[in-house]
Amino acid sequence: MLPLNQNLQKLFDIAQKPTKTIIGLMSGTSLDGLDIALCRFTGNGLQTRFKLQQFITIPYPESFKADVQQVFAKKTVNLEKLTLLNAYIGNYHGKLVLQALSKWNIDPDMVDLIASHGQTIYHAPKRLHKQESYPNATLQIGDGDHLAVKTGILTISDFRQKHIAGGGEGAPLALYGDVLLGSKPGEERVLLNIGGIANLTYLPADGDTRKVLCTDIGPGNTLIDAACRKYFNKPFDEDANIANSGKVNDHLLAALLHHPFFNEAAPKTTGPELFNLAFVEEAKQRSGTGNINNEDLVSTLSVFTSVTIINFIKVNINTNGLNIFISGGGARNPFVVDQLKQVFTNVEDTGGLGIDPDAKEAILFALLGNEALCGEPVAIGENPEVLMGKLSFPF
Template identity: 80%
Template sequence: MLALNQNLQKLVDIAQKTTRLGIGLMSGTSLDGLDIALCRFTGNGLSTQFELIQFITIPYPHSFKSEVQQVFAKKTVDLEKLTLLNAFIGNYHGELVLQALSKWNIAPASVDFIASHGQTIYHAPKRLHKQPGYPNATLQIGDGDHLAVKTGIITISDFRQKHIAAGGEGAPLALYGDVLLGSKPGENRILLNIGGIANLTYLPGDVDTDNVICTDIGPGNTLIDAACRQYFGKDYDEDSKIAKSGHVNDELLSALLSHSFFNEQAPKTTGPELFNLSYVAQAQKASGTEDISDTDLVCTLSAFTAASIINFINSSITASNLKVYVSGGGARNPFVIAGLEKAFEHVKDTSILGIDPDAKEAILFALLGNEALCGEPIAIGNNPKVLMGKFSFAI
C-alpha cells in the first residue's frame, strides 16, 4: 500500500488533532484593510468550540485601494491588470499575515491553516446579469498558492465557488458559521452584518435549521462610503458626523427603495455592481432631487441603509421578541444604529455574544476552514449541503 505524500499526510494529521490553530482572512468590498483573526478550534460542526486568540485589521494604503478599484465591480477591465492583481494580492496578504504573526510573537509553523476569503472583484448572480445560458457566478482574487508559499502555511481559499457549483449564489456564506456559533435555544436571534453590503442570518429559538434565513438585504456602507469619497474626500462618514448634520430627503429615499431587488424573495445576493453611485444618480433623476446638498445626500443614503434593513426584517421575519446582534463596520455607524434601535427593542453588537464585531467575518472564514479540514456537510434549510474551500500547499 502506497503511503500518502507529505502534503496529504499533513492534512490528515491536522484534521485528527484535538485542537487546531487557524487564521481567518477577510477583505471586504469597502477595501478598508485585511482582517486577520487567529482562532483556536476544538471539534467541528454543531459541537465546534472556538477561541479568538488575536485579531488585527491592517489598513490598506491608498495605492493598494487604487489598484484594486481599477478592476472592482466593473464589467470591462484591463485583463492584464486583473491577472497581475490575482498573484499580487495573494503575496501581499501573505506578507500581512507574517507581519501579524511577528507582532504576536507566534511562529508560522505553529499555525495549522489559513482560510482566505480573497478580494471580491465581481459578483454576478443570474438575477443581476440576466444573460441566458449563464449560471450564477462570482470572482474573488488573491491566489491561495501564493499565500501558502509566502507564509509556509496550508491555505484554504476560494470558498464561494463550491456554493455556486452546488446551486447557491456564492453568498452570503455567514449562514454556516452563524448557525454553528450563534444559535441559542429559546432565543430568536438575528445576526446582522453591515459591511459594504448588509446581510443577516435569522436563527429561530426552536433551533430548527429548516427555518433559518440567511440573505443579503441591500447596501450597508457601500453607498455611504462612495458618496463620502466622491463629495467629501473621505473614506467614510466617521461617527456619522456628515449624516447627523444633514436631513433625510423623503422623495429620494422612496426612489432608492423602489428597486425590484427589495421585492425579490430571500435568499438573494447583491453587491456594488448594483448599489453604486450610478444607482443613486438614477434615483435622484427619478425623484427630481439632483440639486440636494451633498450633506443631505449622505444623510439620505444612511437612512436608506437603515430603512432597507428594517423593511426586510419587518416583512420577512414574523417571530416575536427578536434580538438583533450587529457586526461589521456599520456597527460603528451611530446614525444607522439609531434607526435600528427605533425599530427594534433589542439591538446590540456581537461582542455580547463573545464575538468581536470587527472580527466576525474573519472568524467565520476560519471556521469554514476548520470545517473543510474535519467537518461534514450540514443541511440548513434549502441551502447547498457542501464543504467549501480549495487547498493550497506550501511545497
C-alpha cells in the first residue's frame, strides 16, 4: 500500500484524536468584526462535549466594512472587486487568527483545525429569486486555501454549499449545533439567535429530532443597524438609547409586517437582500409615514424585530413551559429583550447553557468542523442529512 501524502496523513491523524483543538470563525452580516472561538472537542454527534478556551471579536476597520459593502447584498456588483475580496478576506481572516493566537500565547501548531464561515455576500433562496430554472443559492467569500496557507492550519470552509446541494437553503446552519449542544430531555427549548437576521431552533422535550424546527424568522439587527448608520452615524443602537427615546409608529409597523414572507411556511431563510432600507422606504410610502422622525423610526424597527419573533413563536411553537435562550448582538439590546420578556416567562441568554452568547455562532462552526472530521450525518426534521465543509490544506 502506498503511503499517504503529508496532508492526508495529518488529516487522518487529527480525525483519530480523542480531543481536538478547533478554531471557529464567524463574520456576520452586521460586519462588526471577526468572532474567533478557540474550542476543545471530544466525541461527536449527540456525545459531543466542548469547552470554550478563548474567545475574541476583532473589530473590522471602517475601510474594510466599506469595501465589503460595495458587493454585499446587491444584485449588481463590480466583478473584479468581488474576486479580489475573496482572496483578500481569506488572507485577512488568517492574519486576525494569528493575531488572536499571539495574544493568547498559543502556537498555531497547537491548533488542529480552523472552521471558517466566511463572509456572506448574497443569499438567494428560490423563494426570493423566483427564477424557476435556478436552485437555491448562497455565496460566502474568504477563500479557505488562503486562510490555510496564511496560518499553516488545516481549514474547513464554505459549509453552506453542501446544505444546498442536499436540498436545503443553506441556512440556518445553527440547527446542527443547537441540537447537539442545546437539547435537554424533559425541557422544551428555543435557542433564539438575533444577529443581522433572527433565527431560532426549537428543541422538543421528548428529544424527537423529527420535531426539531430551525428557521429564519425575519430581521434581527439588520434594519436597526442600517437606520443607525444612516441617520445617527452609529454602527448600532447601543443600550437601545435611540429606541427608548422614540415612539412606535403603529401605521409604519403594520406596513412592515404586511409582507408575504411572514406568512410563508417554515423552515425558510432570508437576508438583507430582502430586509434593507429600501424595504423600509417602501413601507413608509404605503403607510404615509415618510416624515417620521429618526428616533421613532428606530423605535418602530426595534418593535418590528420583537413582534416578528413573538408572532412566530406563538403561531408555531407550544409555549407552555418553554425556555428561550438568546444569543447574538440582539441579546444585548435591552429594548428587544424586554419586549420578549413581556410575553414569555422564561427568557435568558445562552450563558444559562454554558455557551457565551457572543461566541455561540463561532462555536457552532467549530462544531461543524469537528463533525466534518469525525461525525456522521444526523437526521434532523426535514433538513439535509449531510456533513458540511470543504477541506483546504496548508501546503
